Amino acid sequence: MKLPSVEYEAPATVAAAVDLLAEHQDEASVLAGGQSLIPLLALRLARPALLIDINGLQELSGVSASNGWVAVGAMTREHVAEDSKTIADSVPLLAAALPLIGHEAIRNRGTIGGSLAHADPAAELPAVARALDAEFVVRGRSGERVIPAAEWFEGYLTTSRRADELLAEVRFPAAAPGTGVAFHEVARRHGDFAIVGLAASLTLSGGTISDARLAFAGISDVPVRASGAEDLLRGEIPSAELFDQAARRATEDIDPPADLHGSSEYRKKVAAALVRRGLQAAAENADERQ
Amino acid sequence: MVDITVRVNGGTRTGSVEARKTLADFLREDLDLTGTHTGCEHGVCGACTVIVDGRAVRSCLMLAVQAAGSEVTTIEGLAPDGAMSTLQEAMWDSHSFQCGFCTPGFVMQASAFLKAHPEAGEQQIREALSGNICRCTGYQSIIDGVLLAAERNRQG
Numbered sequence: 001m002k003l004p005s006v007e008y009e010a011p012a013t014v015a016a017a018v019d020l021l022a023e024h025q026d027e028a029s030v031l032a033g034g035q036s037l038i039p040l041l042a043l044r045l046a047r048p049a050l051l052i053d054i055n056g057l058q059e060l061s062g063v064s065a066s067n068g069w070v071a072v073g074a075m076t077r078e079h080v081a082e083d084s085k086t087i088a089d090s091v092p093l094l095a096a097a098l099p100l101i102g103h104e105a106i107r108n109r110g111t112i113g114g115s116l117a118h119a120d121p122a123a124e125l126p127a128v129a130r131a132l133d134a135e136f137v138v139r140g141r142s143g144e145r146v147i148p149a150a151e152w153f154e155g156y157l158t159t160s161r162r163a164d165e166l167l168a169e170v171r172f173p174a175a176a177p178g179t180g181v182a183f184h185e186v187a188r189r190h191g192d193f194a195i196v197g198l199a200a201s202l203t204l205s206g207g208t209i210s211d212a213r214l215a216f217a218g219i220s221d222v223p224v225r226a227s228g229a230e231d232l233l234r235g236e237i238p239s240a241e242l243f244d245q246a247a248r249r250a251t252e253d254i255d256p257p258a259d260l261h262g263s264s265e266y267r268k269k270v271a272a273a274l275v276r277r278g279l280q281a282a283a284e285n286a287d288e289r290q
Numbered sequence: 291m292v293d294i295t296v297r298v299n300g301g302t303r304t305g306s307v308e309a310r311k312t313l314a315d316f317l318r319e320d321l322d323l324t325g326t327h328t329g330c331e332h333g334v335c336g337a338c339t340v341i342v343d344g345r346a347v348r349s350c351l352m353l354a355v356q357a358a359g360s361e362v363t364t365i366e367g368l369a370p371d372g373a374m375s376t377l378q379e380a381m382w383d384s385h386s387f388q389c390g391f392c393t394p395g396f397v398m399q400a401s402a403f404l405k406a407h408p409e410a411g412e413q414q415i416r417e418a419l420s421g422n423i424c425r426c427t428g429y430q431s432i433i434d435g436v437l438l439a440a441e442r443n444r445q446g
Contacts, residue, residue: 001331008292008309008355031353038312038351039332051309055356079345103421105336105399108345109352190420 001042010053014060014139018166020052022141025163028052032075032114035106060113060168065090068174069135074113074167079104081112090174092285093132093181093201097124100183103191116152117167119159122193122218124183126153130223131199131215134172138165153222176211179203180286182278185217186270188261194218195261196270200278202238204286209233214246214275219256219267226250229275238283240276247275294358298323299367307354314338316354317364325365325394329423336422339395340364346402365394368401376442377401381435388426396422400436410440 011017021028029048031037032055040046054060060075063084070090072081081087082098101107101115101124115125116136128134129149136147138161145165152159161167175181185197197217203210212233214226229250236242256267291306298321305320314331317323317340326349329337333351340349341363368375374382377400387393396419403418404410410418415436424432 002315003310003312005308006310008353010355034351034353034356035333035348038353041310042332042350053353053356103336104403104418105339105346105348105421106333106351109347190417 003038003041004044004047006041006048007050008053009050010056012056014057014166014168017052017054017057018139018141018164020050021166022164024050024052028163030054030117030166032117033077033110034114035102035110036114036118036120054166063087065174069171070174071169071171072112073169074111074117076112078107078110078112078115082107091132091172092175092179093183093199094125094128094172096181097128097183097199100124100185100191100194100197106191112170113167116170117159117161119153119157119222120193121153121156121220121222122195122197124185124194124197124199124217126223127197127199127215127217128183129170129172130225131201131213132172134170136161136167137169137171138162139168140165144168150225156221175201176203178205178286179211180282180284182281182285184274184278184281186274196256196267196274198271198274198278200275200282202233202279202282202286204238204283207237209236209238212246214250214278216250216254216271216274219254219271224254226275228253233279238279240280243276243279243283246279247272250275292355294355296354296357296359297361299363299370305354309353309355311354312350313340313342313352313354313357313362314349316357317349317362320354323364323366327391327394329391329395334423335392335395336399337392337395339398339422341398341402344402344405346399363398365397368397375401377404377436377439380439380442381432384431384435384438386427386432386435392422392424392426396424396432400439404436404440404443408440408443412437415440 027049031051031053060073088095134149185194199215201213212230216224229246251272258264327337329335338349
């Protein structure tokens with residue numbers, strides 16, 4: 001498949017990129033790592049008139065920590081994030097999810113911001129961002145706007161970024177001491193999109209759960225938080241019975257889509273199993289981190 | 291059309307390309323480097339894998355204009371004077387190929403991986419090659435070849 005004809009600009013500054021977006025609006029697509037956008041072009045699922053290539057914008061790359069948050073530039077490549085000590089130390093859930101994204105050659109080009117702006121509900125990073133209440137920093141001509149993860153994902157491949165805004169940075173809260181994490185997924189083949197995925201984070205203080213975060217990938221048109229199960233876990237002492245209850249609570253209200261990879265019923269069973277396993281794994285590594 | 295200059299297999303190459311042209315098509319059509327194969331052309335099969343600035347990438351998921359100023363190595367660049375690399379030799383000895391269509395992608399992916407991870411064992415090699423599809427071998431002979439290359443590299 002060859003790409004359709006398209007105009008191409010590679011602005012030298014974020015301001016110039018934002019100007020191009022303001023001028024072309026919906027007619028333009030932002031090209032970051034290209035690992036999702038180029039297939040969309042090849043398959044004619046996206047037909048922008050203009051590609052705005054932001055690969056030259058160095059200011060959008062990098063990982064930095066301050067005031068309890070880790071800021072990841074939108075153009076930070078996934079392999080760079082995977083090797084980041086700051087992310088490994090402070091955002092362990094993100095670190096756990098990164099190696100599961102696609103394959104090595106994909107992560108060599110793919111970017112954090114690109115995956116989150118593409119917003120595939122079966123992808124790993126949207127579930128992580130949703131679980132951690134990440135913040136999305138977008139820039140437009142009139143300045144900067146910060147959008148919480150709960151408002152970022154609006155539907156299948158759809159975010160609350162306006163057509164004239166550029167995703168510049170994603171901020172993740174640093175994990176509290178005593179936090180254990182797990183990212184588990186079931187896929188037909190390692191590196192494929194998850195049939196169901198789960199981001200899990202548990203914070204233990206003095207043996208009880210002080211914070212619990214669970215978000216699913218692959219069960220809806222957006223990543224889904226399991227708030228009911230989180231409430232059930234908070235204040236309790238970790239146990240297999242508790243995690244079993246949480247799994248039931250997390251999956252009682254979900255209605256996953258059916259496709260050739262699995263029926264809705266199958267996805268629901270997988271989701272419950274992932275909650276049990278994810279919580280067990282998170283509780284175990286929370287102990288190690290305390 | 292956009293004028294680009296790319297370093298390919300140690301030489302400087304120039305071209306004038308449409309923005310929509312992928313690096314894979316630029317290598318094959320403009321530079322006649324047809325060793326880079328295009329299979330699925332949407333990033334699933336890994337046949338078009340080349341090395342850009344030291345890292346394995348899918349040349350069907352990168353535009354030729356984006357490679358301007360980069361250092362690209364294709365399968366043709368692994369044996370510049372006709373002598374096979376240790377990896378190619380080991381894969382030959384292990385019968386790592388059948389029809390050969392996927393071979394350039396596997397060799398480039400394995401080449402970048404072994405350079406970065408000379409101590410890699412079987413599990414890591416399997417993981418590193420998991421993004422490349424082969425419909426003939428069943429993969430075992432490919433893994434054997436890459437493992438053999440890793441051993442030979444370590445023995446010097």
